[in-house]
Amino acid sequence: MAGSKRVFQQFFQAGLARYWARVARKASQEELGRLRRQRRRARTLRHHLDTVISVSESRLALPVVGSNAFPKPHGTDWSWRPALWREPNPTKGLASVQNKAKLGNEVTLFHDCRISELTLRQLRNHRERDLAPFGLRMDVFRFDGSFLSLVIDLPPEAVVGLRREHVLRLDTIVEMEKPLEIFARLNIRHGPNTEQIVRELPLSAEDIRVEFDLAYSNLNEKRVEKMWIDLIFEGPEMNQVVLRDVTLSRRPRAEF
Structure with missing residues (x-):
């Protein structure tokens, strides 16, 4: 018929x-x-x-919904764009966001504000340069806390075969109403310990990219369990931050 x-x-x-x-x-x-x-x-x-x-x-x-396409360095053996930047989330946004509130399965907001004047919202990207179908907007009004961080949990595949010879790369596109500092902290749980490496995002650069070289860590390769990224915002009060894209990739460190 x-x-x-x-x-x-x-x-x-x-x-x-x-x-x-x-x-x-x-x-x-x-x-x-x-x-x-x-x-x-x-x-x-x-x-x-x-x-x-x-x-x-x-x-x-518009960027195609579900797209995981983005430039990757030569030799990449794992790459990933979180679902919040890739697919429509059932909950489009949160207001008066409480500590440990989640937007999707992979993104959690941490803060210690007594009164939350924070909002999170998923946006559809429309710009020609955007490869990610969606972005994340965070509005911060009055902020009486001492810390604000966005935690992105990496999937189990990220730690499969992880070695100290690996370099993990974070690429992002950030827009903000006024300048602020953003730090990226890589966390790797191995046994009872958690290895942490911190990098400041070069927000003045055209390509906002940081790399975490695990050769300088004390990683126990045999006991790796989980990996996550903290995006830490310094002085976020009365600001709007839009993360147009967040991608991660992993490659073996070049041998010299």
Whole structure:
């Protein structure tokens, strides 16, 4: 039944196209009363066609939902874009965000504010340069706490085969209303210990990227259990921060 319907629609659309092609050819000699009626119908049709073209061009220009495409360094053996930047989240946003509140399964906000004036919201990216389908906006109004961090839990695949020869790279696109400092802290739990490496994001650079070289860590490769990233915001009061993209990749350290 569905196949028959598609065949009928294609036949109808082909006939409609032939009709308007014939009207266009005869327009210069058509009787004025008939031409006036044709013009009215053509304008109505053009309105609908323009709407279809405009909406389709806008939607087709957006990054594809679910996309995990982004530039990766040579030799990458694991790469990942968190789901919040890749897929629509059932909960679009949170207001008066409490400590340890989660947006999606991988992102958690930590703070020690007595009264929360924080909001989180997932956004659809529309800019030409954006590869991530979605972004995350954080609005901070009055802030009476001493720390604010966004924790991103990495999937189990991130630690499979993890060695001290690995370099982990974090790439992000950040927008903010006014300057602030953002630090990225890599946390790796191995047995009873947690290895931590901290890097400041170079927010003045065009490509905001930091690398964590595990060669300088005390990682026990045989006991690695879990890995996560903290994004730590210093002095966030009365600011809006938009993370347009967050991606991570892992590669073996080059041998010299």
